[in-house]
Amino acid sequence: MFWNKKDEPSPLGVPLGDLMVMLQPTSIKGSLKGNTLTARHEHYTIRLEVVPPETRESENGPIRAVVRMITELPKPTPVARARDARSLRRIGMTTQRRATRMNMRDKCPPWVIFHVPHDSMLVPSEVRRQITLTDGELDEELIKMTDHLTLLLFASGAPEAQVIRAPASRLVVDVERFADDRREPMADRGMGAVYSVTSSLKPLRRPLLDGERDALMLAYYRPHLARLEAAVSTAIDLHGRCLVIDCHSFPSLALPYELADPAVARPGICIGTDASHTSRELAIAFVAAFQREGWSVDLNQPFAGALVPGSRYGQDRRVNAVMVEINRQLYLRESDATPLPAFATVAERVRNRCMAAIAACNT
8 A cells, every 4th residue: 555645745754845846947847646756858757756765774864765766768859869860970870880899798797887978969959948059159069078979989789787878968967067066166167067158168058047957957967877876786786896987088189168288288098087986906907908009098187087976985895987088089070070980990999998907907
């Protein structure tokens, strides 16, 4: 028997009613039934269900409630597919994907998670209305800020459950930023989880109305991190360990928002580490693996760090993490994001180097 059939705005103390109020000025349609809040969005349906906890106590104190979040993703619309697949069509990437697919199911350990946060170019129509750039300016910004084709570079052929990809552009929300701007260093430049400026530090979107930022986070940020948390938890539960490979690329010349000297030469590969979750052995293995391929490699330059789910960060040493950043000039014509003819070869080399580094740490 369901424990509470009435529409309760704060079941077990969880303020679902307050969330409903926050959604009202947005285009997300919310409904509250029993102990479940359903938020319907153009690209998502999210259900938040409040249930009694199985145990009432934890190391951090009493547990009053458990909130389950279920996200349903509809098939992309033709317009969304067209924008996100634009660079793929230029070289017939569907065929290339088949040609370059190595047997990742055999080579990739089941406890490895590929996190691909920035390779989408999708800007949903309701978010587009917030952005003040012209269509041409937006296309240019997407070319500059997207980690183009990193899904294929790193994870082509990997089991779907081991790949966590953000479906929307980082111009919609950046899933690698802290949700709280007070904790996010880039928020001081207008580039927290929800950007207010472009890569040139010029205005990107109009001032958001009350509730609009929260709606963006609810629709795009929190479901993505929930999927990452779930994938990491599954790896820990089944295998007792997890390695998150944070998959990125970077422009060959520094963009203005980086506040770096564009005249400084950049390496072919950047390996990013975290003091709590990247062992010295793991860092050395990844640096050495890519160096053996003949690429120049820097550690934590021009970018630093590696993503770990917040619930595990600094607490669970079974979760390891490393960031791998590929210089875009190795595989892309940066002016218009057209893949180079050598893309398939570079992608295979990248995937092989990642697997070689992992193998070196397990021998």
